[in-house]
Amino acid sequence: MTEKAVDTLTKAEAQEELARLADYLSRANTAYHAEDAPEISDADYDAAKQRNAAIEAQFPDLKRADSPSDQVGAAPAEGFSKITHVVRMMSLANAFDDEDITEFDDRVRSYLNLGPDAPLAFTAEPKIDGLSLSLRYEGGKLVSAATRGDGAVGENVTANALTIDDIPETLTDAPDVLEVRGEVYMSHEDFAALNARQTERGGKTFANPRNAAAGSLRQLDAEITRSRPLRFFAYAWGDLSAPLADTQYDAIQRLQSLGFQTNPLTRLCKSPAEMLDHYRRIEAQRATLGYDIDGVVYKVNDLALQQRLGSRSTTPRWALAHKFPAELAWTHLEAIDIQVGRTGALSPVARLTPVTVGGVVVSNATLHNEDYIAGRDSRGEDIRGGKDIRIGDWVQVYRAGDVIPKVADVDLTKRLDDAQPYEFPTECPECGSPAIREPGDSVRRCTGGVICPAQAVERLKHFVSRAAFDIDGLGAKQVETFYNDGWIKEPADIFTLRDRYGSGLQTLKNREGWGEKSATKLFEAIEDKRIIPLARLLFALGIRHVGESSSALIAAHYGTWDALEQGLVDAAEPGPAREDLTGIDGVGEVMATSLTAAFSNPAERASIDRLIAHLTVQDAQQIAVTDSPVAGKIVVFTGTLEKMTRAEAKAQAERLGAKVSGSVSAKTDLLVAGPGAGSKAKKAAELGIETLDEDGWIALIGA
Structure with a gap:
């Protein structure tokens, strides 16, 4: 597939790309998982999935609900019954260079409050x-076997x-409940033999061993699976009745003693240097292993530390996947296009003479921003030796993590004599409005707002994305068509679509690509989404800096739409409401300003009000009260904690059902104060709020 580079994407481009990737991967998953007929190669699939995650990292406010990174895997196929995982099957964060491994070690130590000389071992x-x-x-x-599926539910x-011979039917001396997790794969030799047999029988051949393994395991007829040479490596576990x-x-080693195949190249490493040494040993053996690998996984060895570290929304903090290096290729830079995103960001994209990089044809690459084109980083220091990038240049392209196409270098010996430095536009290419760059911002943004068609379309695409309203049948392409035809100009128009076109059905079913059945389904899907959870609604509004996770936190804090609306209006000015907003864990002044600006802008507020008139907004799900001593309480941490980091303490409090705030108010139930506590401790004393030191907190929660 041809991919767009992440760092060159504008916000509008990024949102369009996320929509395209969601559709692309959805179709690929259906072919791959449900139909056993993969349409794309393993490299293309992995590249698209990781690219999606990279775009979301670059543009967190554009994150879709159907993001492949958020879904962890693919939705379960319809041909199988479903199994809900007791312990979620997560994906792994990626690393691409040596510095990332050192940073991983530093992050773990920082989170656990371990000094640089404290022993800390990892498996590789x-x-x-x-x-x-x-x-x-x-x-x-x-008793059961399930694919990862979307991480929560599998097939x-x-x-x-x-x-599968490598999977024992019975175990001796195992915990009463044991979920063993690992990877089903096919060796190179067995893969070649399978394809040879398929060819002899006139059957379809597989693109690569991974697709062959996946397709073979997902056969509705188990006898077909039996005929396929599948193997299994065990490397993890889920639900356990005993450690x-x-x-x-x-x-x-215990899993191996129980009869499972474990990878013989697993090693215990006591430092980042040892981790990297083993990484290079494995990389050197990669071509001769007889099965496919795409990197090395590091895990904190001490399981008690793993538990303390916990997880982010989709990845554990205690593990990291170190991917093998990206491939490089040289090609011609034909043009630089500017794409406008949902929040007005102007993103430069390199249009390249198509070139194959790591098995993927690349014709677009990210150029990040105007500084990157000029040969500077965010601090104004030289990159690429200070070489700028010009149209007509011969450029070196690589795929970061084998996924994201980027321009790495420029061959000045091949630069055309008349090549001119690239002048980054100061006006929006879509609406002509001034494009300004605020101090401290690396991105230039269109000031056109609602009058900019690119921003309007991208916001609508975001609105219908899976993490937002997730309207079946109304994807990015349909939104763009309906917008260009004047059918939909703002979110509220989606819910008046049927009324504004008579029955709606007759008009829509006569359009190209639509029939009576698809039109009826669309209108039914729209009706189904008139009831929407508060967090999804907030995320769907597409407010800059407000991503899916922050939307959930904000929704949980206010609870209802009315309370959220009033709270954000009141928070536009300094005072208790502003402190209440910025006191939400993870909400700083930048995000708070974006939120209050959206609800204070007359045009945007009117658009929101028109939308709300068509919806029933469900209150946010509140934290369930448990037997925890802090369940349902609002806790604030201040000062220096010595036995754990503040990040660990916050995560621990949230796991126990507490709400962690960043500021003290009359609503605060408990302040945990370490050495150096200042104004927060003073304010808590004035308000009569219970205050504990770190030892008191540990005693309270029984840690």
Whole structure:
């Protein structure tokens, strides 16, 4: 597939690309998982999925609900019954260079409040390029097997898993409940033999071993799976009735003793230097292993530390996937296009003479921003030796993490004599409004707002994305068509579509690509989304800096639409309402300003009000009260904590059902104050709020 580079995308471009990737990967998943007929290569699939995650990292406010990175895997196929994972199957954060590994070690130490000389060991093992599988044993007997699916729910492939020789049907001396997790894969030799047999029989051949393994495991007929040479490496676990061991390494050894195949290249490393040494040893053996790997996975060895570190929304803090280096290629830079995003960001994209990089044809690459084109970084220091990028240049392209196309270098010896430095536009190419760059911002933005068609279309695409309203049948392409035809100009227009076109059905079903059935389904899908959770609604509004996770936090804080609306209006001015808003964990002044500006801008507020008139907004789900001593309480941490970092303390409090705030107010229930506590401790004393030191907090929660 041809991919756009992330750093060259404007916000409008990024949103369009996210929509395209969601559709692309959805179709690929259907072909790959449900129909056993992959339409794209393994490299293309992984590239698209990682690219989606990279775009979301670059533009967090554009994150879609159907993001492949958020979904962790693919939705379960319809041909299988579903199994809900007791412990979510997560994906891994990626690293691409040596510095990332040192930073990983530093992050873990910082989170755990460990000094640089404190012992900290990691396991390092090959990252198998196969299909994730979870095996549940009860009383030593295999009772179910499930694919990762979307991380929460997978496909029931128990009958198929029982045909794989590497998967034992019964275990001896195992915990009463044991979920073993690992990777189903196919060796190079077996893959070649399978394709040869398929060719002899006139059947379809597979693109690569990973697709062959996935397609074979997802056969509705287990006998077909039995005929396929599948293997299984165990490397993790989920639900347990009793611990396997105290460390990751010993737990893997325990799985091996129970009869599972574990990777013989797994090593225990005591420093980033040892991790990198083992990474290079594995990389050197990559071509001769006989099965596909695409990197090395590092995990904190001490399982008690893993538990303390916990997880982010989709990835554990205690693990990291170190991907193999990107491939490089040289090609011609034909043009530089400017794309306008949902928040007005102007993003430069390199249009390239198509070139194959890492098995993927690349014709676009990110150029990040105007500084990157000029050969400067965000601090004004030289990059690429200070070489700027000009149209007509011969440029070196690489795919970061084998995914994101980027321009790495310029060959000045081939630069045309008449090549001119690129002049970044100061006007929006879509609406002609001034494009300004605020102090401290690396991006130039269109000031056109609602009059800019690019911003309007991208905001509508964001509105219907999966993390937002997720209207089935109304994707990015349909939104763009309806906007250009004047059918939809703002979100409220979606909910008046049927009324404004008579029955709506007759008009829509006669359009190209639509029939009576698809038109009816669209209107039904729109009706279904008139009831929307508060967090989804807030995210759907597309307010700059407000992503999916922050929308959930803000919604949980205010609880109802009326309270949120009034709170944001009142927070536009300094005072208790502003302090209440910025006191929400993760909401700083920048995000608070974006929120209050959206609700104070007359045009934007009117658009929101028109939308709300068509909706029933569900109150945010409140934290369930548990037997925890801090469940439902608002807790503030201040000062220096000595036995744990503040990040760990906050995560711990939230796991126990508390709401963590960044500021003290009359609503605060408890202040945890370490050495150096200042104004917050003073204010808490004035308000009569209970205050504990770190030891008191640890005693309270029983840690």
